[in-house]
Amino acid sequence: xxxxxxxxxxxxxxxxxxxxxxxxxxxxxxxxxxxxxxxxxxxxxxxxxxxxxxxxxxxxxxxxxxxxxxxxxxxxxxxxxxxxxxxxxxxxxxxxxxxxxxxxxxxxxxxxxxxxxxxxxxxxxxxxxxxxxxxxxxxxxxxxxxxxxxxxxxxxxxxxxxxxxxxxxxxxxxxxxxxxxxxxxxxxxxxxxxxxxxxxxxxxxxxxxxxxxxxxxxxxxxxxxxxxxxxxxxxxxxxxxxxxxxxxxxxxxxxxxxxxxxxxxxxxxxxxxxxxxxxxxxxxxxxxxxxxxxxxxxxxxxxxxxxxxxxxxxxxxxxxxxxxxxxxxxxxxxxxxxxxxxxxxxxxxxxxxxxxxxxxxxxxxxxxxxxxxxxxxxxxxxxxxxxxxxxxxxxxxxxxxxxxxxxxxx
Numbered sequence: 001x002x003x004x005x006x007x008x009x010x011x012x013x014x015x016x017x018x019x020x021x022x023x024x025x026x027x028x029x030x031x032x033x034x035x036x037x038x039x040x041x042x043x044x045x046x047x048x049x050x051x052x053x054x055x056x057x058x059x060x061x062x063x064x065x066x067x068x069x070x071x072x073x074x075x076x077x078x079x080x081x082x083x084x085x086x087x088x089x090x091x092x093x094x095x096x097x098x099x100x101x102x103x104x105x106x107x108x109x110x111x112x113x114x115x116x117x118x119x120x121x122x123x124x125x126x127x128x129x130x131x132x133x134x135x136x137x138x139x140x141x142x143x144x145x146x147x148x149x150x151x152x153x154x155x156x157x158x159x160x161x162x163x164x165x166x167x168x169x170x171x172x173x174x175x176x177x178x179x180x181x182x183x184x185x186x187x188x189x190x191x192x193x194x195x196x197x198x199x200x201x202x203x204x205x206x207x208x209x210x211x212x213x214x215x216x217x218x219x220x221x222x223x224x225x226x227x228x229x230x231x232x233x234x235x236x237x238x239x240x241x242x243x244x245x246x247x248x249x250x251x252x253x254x255x256x257x258x259x260x261x262x263x264x265x266x267x268x269x270x271x272x273x274x275x276x277x278x279x280x281x282x283x284x285x286x287x288x289x290x291x292x293x294x295x296x297x298x299x300x301x302x303x304x305x306x307x308x309x310x311x312x313x314x315x316x317x318x319x320x321x322x323x324x325x326x327x328x329x330x331x332x333x334x335x336x337x338x339x340x341x342x343x344x345x346x347x348x349x350x351x352x353x354x355x356x357x358x359x360x361x362x363x364x365x366x367x368x369x370x371x372x373x374x375x376x377x378x379x380x381x382x383x384x385x386x387x388x389x390x391x392x393x394x395x396x397x398x399x400x401x402x403x404x405x406x407x408x409x410x
Contacts, residue, residue: 026216033209040186074143087226095144102137103203187342
């Protein structure tokens with residue numbers, strides 16, 4: 001990693017708003033709208049496939065799983081490219097442009113699937129190809145945008161700036177605000193007026209985020225520029241500037257991702273094989289390259305990473321099996337108003353916004369008396385409570401009402 005990308009650039013303290021660099025708020029609103037588009041689409045996705053295009057539950061979950069796997073994997077590549085060549089600003093602009101196109105592409109519904117007289121399901125194959133390509137655009141866009149917008153926030157502060165943690169707290173509140181409003185608004189539009197309106201609203205949100213970032217670039221004060229601009233101007237194979245070659249390769253990569261999301265087994269098997277290869281590499285590294293102290297620290301890191309995988313595997317069910325459960329089984333009426341299944345996704349960001357400050361206060365108080373749990377203990381508590389959450393669903397499903405519906409409180 002080039003060392004020039006890891007040093008924060010001090011920002012003029014006179015160019016601030018509410019005690020933080022103005023660039024923080026540019027990143028705040030950019031990420032707010034990006035998450036608005038991401039979650040607005042995500043909670044509609046499975047219901048759209050199973051209700052409009054008549055996918056089976058298994059086929060719909062396969063597409064959602066392939067999409068989720070790629071959307072988590074691609075930022076590794078996008079972050080490396082930005083760190084070594086493009087810089088964060090160019091990567092965010094490129095990724096944001098792809099995201100706008102992808103989300104707006106999802107608004108093309110095509111014809112609804114139907115069951116023919118012979119019992120076969122007839123689907124609009126052209127519309128499905130547009131859908132898959134739109135997912136590819138979103139996956140590639142997230143890969144370039146997601147890891148780099150967070151990095152910009154860190155670089156807006158000097159290395160030992162005490163405001164840094166508070167800045168990230170503000171930034172992550174933007175993420176959850178975008179998620180909260182998206183699941184309520186896009187879910188309502190998609191279910192009530194048509195899928196294209198929900199997906200279209202998500203696309204408009206991403207366009208607003210991209211416009212916000214373009215408008216606010218002057219407040220980044222060079223903190224997100226390429227580490228070595230001259231490298232981007234070098235010719236690759238004596239033909240194209242490196243920067244143009246990167247963009248062209250990314251666009252060409254869309255074709256590959258387009259195929260992956262259609263053949264989800266390739267994604268599942270590929271990620272499994274990659275995980276196995278990484279595990280073998282770690283075992284070799286621990287055995288041959290680490291001192292006893294380093295080996296102990298790496299083992300702790302591996303345990304924490306494995307725990308994170310378990311947690312996110314459970315958490316991602318919120319837009320998958322839990323959405324189907326909420327749509328088909330749960331009584332979603334509250335005081336005479338009925339929420340749709342996608343809108344229940346708003347509960348997660350709502351509780352984070354409400355309880356995040358409470359937990360921050362609790363940790364500070366416990367730290368003051370020397371009783372704050374360690375990071376591994378916090379990890380364990382998070383996984384335990386995620387598991388208990390599914391236990392509550394199992395328990396609640398044992399007590400349906402006369403119509404076979406499970407109470408929303410579960």
